[in-house]
Amino acid sequence: xxxxxxxxxxxxxxxxxxxxxxxxxxxxxxxxxxxxxxxxxxxxxxxxxxxxxxxxxxxxxxxxxxxxxxxxxxxxxxxxxxxxxxxxxxxxxxxxxxxxxxxxxxxxxxxxxxxxxxxxxxxxxxxxxxxxxxxxxxxxxxxxxxxxxxxxxxxxxx
Amino acid sequence: xxxxxxxxxxxxxxxxxxxxxxxxxxxxxxxxxxxxxxxxxxxxxxxxxxxxxxxxxxxxxxxxxxxxxxxxxxxxxxxxxxxxxxxxxxxxxxxxxxxxxxxxxxxxxxxxxxxxxxxxxxxxxxxxxxxxxxxxxxxxxxxxxxxxxxxxxxxxxxxxxxxxxxx
Numbered sequence: 181x182x183x184x185x186x187x188x189x190x191x192x193x194x195x196x197x198x199x200x201x202x203x204x205x206x207x208x209x210x211x212x213x214x215x216x217x218x219x220x221x222x223x224x225x226x227x228x229x230x231x232x233x234x235x236x237x238x239x240x241x242x243x244x245x246x247x248x249x250x251x252x253x254x255x256x257x258x259x260x261x262x263x264x265x266x267x268x269x270x271x272x273x274x275x276x277x278x279x280x281x282x283x284x285x286x287x288x289x290x291x292x293x294x295x296x297x298x299x300x301x302x303x304x305x306x307x308x309x310x311x312x313x314x315x316x317x318x319x320x321x322x323x324x325x326x327x328x329x330x331x332x333x334x335x336x337x338x
Numbered sequence: 339x340x341x342x343x344x345x346x347x348x349x350x351x352x353x354x355x356x357x358x359x360x361x362x363x364x365x366x367x368x369x370x371x372x373x374x375x376x377x378x379x380x381x382x383x384x385x386x387x388x389x390x391x392x393x394x395x396x397x398x399x400x401x402x403x404x405x406x407x408x409x410x411x412x413x414x415x416x417x418x419x420x421x422x423x424x425x426x427x428x429x430x431x432x433x434x435x436x437x438x439x440x441x442x443x444x445x446x447x448x449x450x451x452x453x454x455x456x457x458x459x460x461x462x463x464x465x466x467x468x469x470x471x472x473x474x475x476x477x478x479x480x481x482x483x484x485x486x487x488x489x490x491x492x493x494x495x496x497x498x499x500x501x502x503x504x505x
Contacts (some may be wrong), residue, residue: 203503211495214375215488221376222384225409226394239397247393251384329376333369 219255245302283331378413389480391471
């Protein structure tokens with residue numbers, strides 16, 4: 181079964197048919213998806229702004245990062261769960277949108293980056309990592325998350 | 339002149355029509371409005387979670403406030419600016435949208451909540467600044483703020499569905 185056939189099977193399966201028929205299912209799930217955006221935004225910004233050196237300067241990065249990571253993870257769980265539901269409703273539409281695949285690629289990249297490079301830099305003792313490296317990590321993180329978010333908004337347009 | 343008549347007139351101004359009919363400018367402003375949610379609500383949310391004692395518990399509340407609030411305020415400014423533009427693009431439709439009115443009411447309450455907090459409880463922040471879990475009154479402010487932000491997001495998202503549901 182090709183990917184397109186899978187998308188078609190998903191979208192036209194009985195439960196998905198029922199979900200699409202419902203006038204409130206998609207709006208409600210989309211709303212929860214947006215709340216996840218806020219949660220991820222906050223959890224990412226707290227650490228990235230600190231790494232950039234523009235917020236919370238007198239706090240060690242590591243403590244902030246550990247706290248924020250928990251909320252980032254929760255935000256991701258909300259986002260991915262609701263995201264899969266939204267995808268299933270119109271799977272074939274998203275299959276044909278280049279931006280959807282850009283978004284997915286950026287998402288995978290940012291998850292890998294966050295839990296490897298960014299984590300190591302954020303949890304390092306203050307002074308162990310050069311400020312330039314910290315700033316670069318923050319900028320890459322914010323750039324990738326922005327790509328995910330812009331892609332998300334773009335695929336929602338009619 | 340009634341508010342309705344005023345918005346009716348506003349919708350006939352040439353900039354409003356041009357903005358309404360432009361394909362990309364409108365969508366661009368809409369995109370900025372939606373994505374700035376992550377800055378405005380995101381940072382507000384982290385402050386609220388600190389007020390609830392659920393995150394950054396070893397950072398004094400006053401520090402979380404002074405460091406993050408400027409970002410919340412900057413995000414808020416972008417939200418209000420793009421939001422005003424989106425309203426201007428279709429004044430009557432927005433004014434008559436039940437979810438828009440609901441959103442504005444929730445927004446007003448969220449602002450009043452924060453304003454009262456900063457005027458009253460926050461004045462004596464020194465007494466509970468380092469508490470991992472702040473006193474009950476402070477936690478109430480954080481919980482109320484979270485609830486109102488959730489209502490604002492919900493109403494904002496639902497604005498797009500008024501015609502679909504009730505039209």
